[in-house]
Amino acid sequence: MSQPEFKTINTSDLRHFTESVFKSIGCSEVDAKLAADVLIKADLRGIDSHGVARLSGYIRLFEAGRINPKPNIQVVREKHSVFTMDGDAGLGLVVAPRTMEMVIEKTGQYGSSNAAIGNSNHFGIAAYHAMMALEYGYIGMAMTNASPLVAPTYSKERMLGTNPICYAIPAGEEPAFVVDMASSAAANGKLEIAERKNKPVPFGWLENKEGAPTDNPADLKAGGHLLPLGSDFDHGSHKGYGLGALVDILSGVLSGANYGPWVPPFVAFLPVMPDLPGKGLGHFLGAMDTDGFMDKETFGKRMDHWIRRFKNAQAVDSDKKVIVHGEPEFELYNHRIQSGIPIIDKVCTDLRLLAEKHQLEHPF
Amino acid sequence: MSQPEFKTINTSDLRHFTESVFKSIGCSEVDAKLAADVLIKADLRGIDSHGVARLSGYIRLFEAGRINPKPNIQVVREKHSVFTMDGDAGLGLVVAPRTMEMVIEKTGQYGSSNAAIGNSNHFGIAAYHAMMALEYGYIGMAMTNASPLVAPTYSKERMLGTNPICYAIPAGEEPAFVVDMASSAAANGKLEIAERKNKPVPFGWLENKEGAPTDNPADLKAGGHLLPLGSDFDHGSHKGYGLGALVDILSGVLSGANYGPWVPPFVAFLPVMPDLPGKGLGHFLGAMDTDGFMDKETFGKRMDHWIRRFKNAQAVDSDKKVIVHGEPEFELYNHRIQSGIPIIDKVCTDLRLLAEKHQLEHPF
Numbered sequence: 001m002s003q004p005e006f007k008t009i010n011t012s013d014l015r016h017f018t019e020s021v022f023k024s025i026g027c028s029e030v031d032a033k034l035a036a037d038v039l040i041k042a043d044l045r046g047i048d049s050h051g052v053a054r055l056s057g058y059i060r061l062f063e064a065g066r067i068n069p070k071p072n073i074q075v076v077r078e079k080h081s082v083f084t085m086d087g088d089a090g091l092g093l094v095v096a097p098r099t100m101e102m103v104i105e106k107t108g109q110y111g112s113s114n115a116a117i118g119n120s121n122h123f124g125i126a127a128y129h130a131m132m133a134l135e136y137g138y139i140g141m142a143m144t145n146a147s148p149l150v151a152p153t154y155s156k157e158r159m160l161g162t163n164p165i166c167y168a169i170p171a172g173e174e175p176a177f178v179v180d181m182a183s184s185a186a187a188n189g190k191l192e193i194a195e196r197k198n199k200p201v202p203f204g205w206l207e208n209k210e211g212a213p214t215d216n217p218a219d220l221k222a223g224g225h226l227l228p229l230g231s232d233f234d235h236g237s238h239k240g241y242g243l244g245a246l247v248d249i250l251s252g253v254l255s256g257a258n259y260g261p262w263v264p265p266f267v268a269f270l271p272v273m274p275d276l277p278g279k280g281l282g283h284f285l286g287a288m289d290t291d292g293f294m295d296k297e298t299f300g301k302r303m304d305h306w307i308r309r310f311k312n313a314q315a316v317d318s319d320k321k322v323i324v325h326g327e328p329e330f331e332l333y334n335h336r337i338q339s340g341i342p343i344i345d346k347v348c349t350d351l352r353l354l355a356e357k358h359q360l361e362h363p364f
Numbered sequence: 365m366s367q368p369e370f371k372t373i374n375t376s377d378l379r380h381f382t383e384s385v386f387k388s389i390g391c392s393e394v395d396a397k398l399a400a401d402v403l404i405k406a407d408l409r410g411i412d413s414h415g416v417a418r419l420s421g422y423i424r425l426f427e428a429g430r431i432n433p434k435p436n437i438q439v440v441r442e443k444h445s446v447f448t449m450d451g452d453a454g455l456g457l458v459v460a461p462r463t464m465e466m467v468i469e470k471t472g473q474y475g476s477s478n479a480a481i482g483n484s485n486h487f488g489i490a491a492y493h494a495m496m497a498l499e500y501g502y503i504g505m506a507m508t509n510a511s512p513l514v515a516p517t518y519s520k521e522r523m524l525g526t527n528p529i530c531y532a533i534p535a536g537e538e539p540a541f542v543v544d545m546a547s548s549a550a551a552n553g554k555l556e557i558a559e560r561k562n563k564p565v566p567f568g569w570l571e572n573k574e575g576a577p578t579d580n581p582a583d584l585k586a587g588g589h590l591l592p593l594g595s596d597f598d599h600g601s602h603k604g605y606g607l608g609a610l611v612d613i614l615s616g617v618l619s620g621a622n623y624g625p626w627v628p629p630f631v632a633f634l635p636v637m638p639d640l641p642g643k644g645l646g647h648f649l650g651a652m653d654t655d656g657f658m659d660k661e662t663f664g665k666r667m668d669h670w671i672r673r674f675k676n677a678q679a680v681d682s683d684k685k686v687i688v689h690g691e692p693e694f695e696l697y698n699h700r701i702q703s704g705i706p707i708i709d710k711v712c713t714d715l716r717l718l719a720e721k722h723q724l725e726h727p728f
Contacts, residue, residue, distance in 0.1 A: 079656030080475035081445055110474050111444035116657045139614075155686045157678035167610050177613060179606035185599050202598045211680030229593060229600050234566045235549050236593050236604075242543035242689050243607075245674070246531050249541060250503075253666045254657050260673055277669060292443030293480045293618050302617045305641060309624055310609070314521040316575030322519045325606050 008340040013363040024358040026069035035093035038124040043341045045329040049189035050125045053347045060268035081110035085117040092123030100129045107287040114286040116255035119279035126166035127180040133287040140168040141286040145251040147265040151225035153238045156211030163247035172300025174307040178326030183244035191217040204231035250284040257282030372704040377727040388722040390433035399457035402488040407705045409693040413553035417711045424632035445474035449481045456487030464493045471651040478650040480619035483643035490530035491544040497651040504532040505650040509615040511629040515589035517602045520575030527611035536664025538671040542690030547608035555581040568595035614648040621646030
């Protein structure tokens with residue numbers, strides 16, 4: 001398989017450029033740094049689809065009047081450890097980590113905390129927000145709803161986003177356990193890659209607009225839909241649908257955001273639906289202090305024991321080791337922080353155009 | 365397809381019998397009532413595999429010395445809203461709801477609460493415990509680890525149970541949203557039914573002991589393993605594996621219970637592994653006060669709106685309506701509470717033998 005051409009960019013250059021873009025749309029210095037950090041960490045962890053490749057998408061949302069670069073993020077309701085935030089149409093990249101800071105503070109006070117966030121926008125990788133809890137020895141959790149692409153079991157209508165769930169759990173000497181997963185069978189990004197290459201995808205990833213199985217990735221844009229994790233009823237798609245629904249309810253219904261088919265699209269060229277039941281899209285964040293359950297040292301040792309046992313589970317093929325969630329991303333992070341971040345040519349071109357439009361220096 | 369023969373038993377007769385069985389092994393009146401309620405509610409909701417069909421299994425565990433009928437259930441660590449319980453080898457059917465009562469009390473105090481429970485046993489349906497939160501207007505959550513049957517992605521070793529996750533979320537006029545799902549592609553019970561009928565199952569449910577795909581349900585008992593939700597890597601089995609791992613860590617590692625391949629088997633004839641890292645098996649429970657996020661009336665209306673919209677999502681086939689999680693069980697509950705609970709002959713025979721052994725009156 002031919003690899004796309006790419007250019008490797010030094011992390012601090014990429015970070016500096018990304019910050020300058022966010023500042024150019026009116027974000028404060030502090031917010032621009034934070035938003036850039038969320039994208040750069042996605043690239044460092046190898047989640048390239050959610051890193052700077054999305055930068056121009058956020059800017060187009062701003063240009064469409066759907067992002068407020070100077071949001072007044074506010075607690076709108078609160079009861080001890082739980083609260084709801086209004087993101088004031090800010091970047092999810094800013095609204096979510098700001099809220100997570102409060103979740104962490106309240107976890108220190110109460111042992112656990114949860115926040116529903118409404119009136120927000122796309123928040124990047126869920127893992128960024130959940131992992132903020134790790135340095136306090138807390139378990140972090142993050143989920144978000146997203147533009148509808150997934151049809152429930154038995155339906156052919158796009159009702160849910162790929163609605164990810166992330167949990168980050170600290171270990172002792174081992175890297176933290178970090179599971180960050182969409183509730184759909186496949187991520188949209190994988191379909192887009194296959195479509196560009198004109199290649200079929202596995203059956204079970206999507207259906208066409210009539211609700212029939214297909215392996216043609218182009219059927220998605222032609223009115224089809226993604227399938228929930230499990231793919232079909234026989235293989236448990238009602239479970240994937242249930243997870244996606246759970247994320248939608250906690251992120252959207254509970255927060256005052258939009259939900260289901262009303263979640264505003266990430267791409268600025270698609271219109272927002274009429275008669276919206278809420279504002280923007282929603283996230284749901286949480287943390288728990290492990291020390292409230294077990295002393296930290298014992299817990300760290302038990303986590304290390306768990307992780308080592310799973311890594312050494314009997315493999316089917318000796319060349320495919322069993323993976324513990326979070327470890328591949330941890331290793332890639334350590335590699336890329338040294339060697340730089342490979343940015344594919346298509347994204348370089350896109351970012352160069354963005355730089356020229358905003359008259360910014362750039363490393364592409 | 366031929367239906368198995370069954371006898372319909374009046375709910376209060378079945379409840380009375382089940383209580384008498386638990387009393388006969390030394391449970392207190394109150395604990396026997398509680399344990400029976402968990403099993404009867406499973407049958408009422410149509411989760412027949414987790415109802416009285418399991419009763420003799422619990423008794424065999426008691427006879428094997430693995431269940432303490434008079435447990436001293438104790439908080440062993442606590443920090444405001446979060447705590448760890450030691451179930452003292454009691455019935456999970458008692459330990460879990462007792463702990464959930466405390467979770468609910470703490471939710472009233474702190475807005476949310478979470479409990480890890482170690483040294484417990486099989487707790488029945490997760491939905492029972494999560495749904496206890498509903499009458500307070502709280503969101504309830506329950507998960508548990510279980511005897512290893514599922515191999516991680518790329519592995520052929522049984523490392524995880526079918527580790528279920530349940531969330532129960534109150535609505536307004538509509539029945540509550542209740543998702544209660546195993547993190548495996550298929551439940552073990554479905555394989556057992558297919559095996560008894562000598563019928564193949566879909567590929568993607570299990571692999572044989574070499575880690576090769578199979579549609580023969582008998583391959584499970586011959587050393588094979590169940591597959592995580594997603595079935596294979598291409599269809600996201602690493603996500604199902606991630607969910608199962610998450611449940612195992614929160615329920616087992618964090619609570620002081622056993623985890624992974626060390627979780628003690630439910631069936632009494634299988635030995636417990638040596639060098640256990642903890643005690644019994646573990647659960648993880650939680651609750652959140654919806655009123656801390658949004659006023660109850662508004663939340664109820666938004667939930668009803670969500671539920672009605674999803675029930676009316678465009679169906680692929682007009683004879684298969686889109687289902688909202690919890691509604692089929694709610695309807696079956698209302699039906700069976702009136703008409704009685706159908707118990708298949710095989711289970712009737714099993715319970716009759718149990719009754720005779722313990723010299724108890726029975727309705728079978």
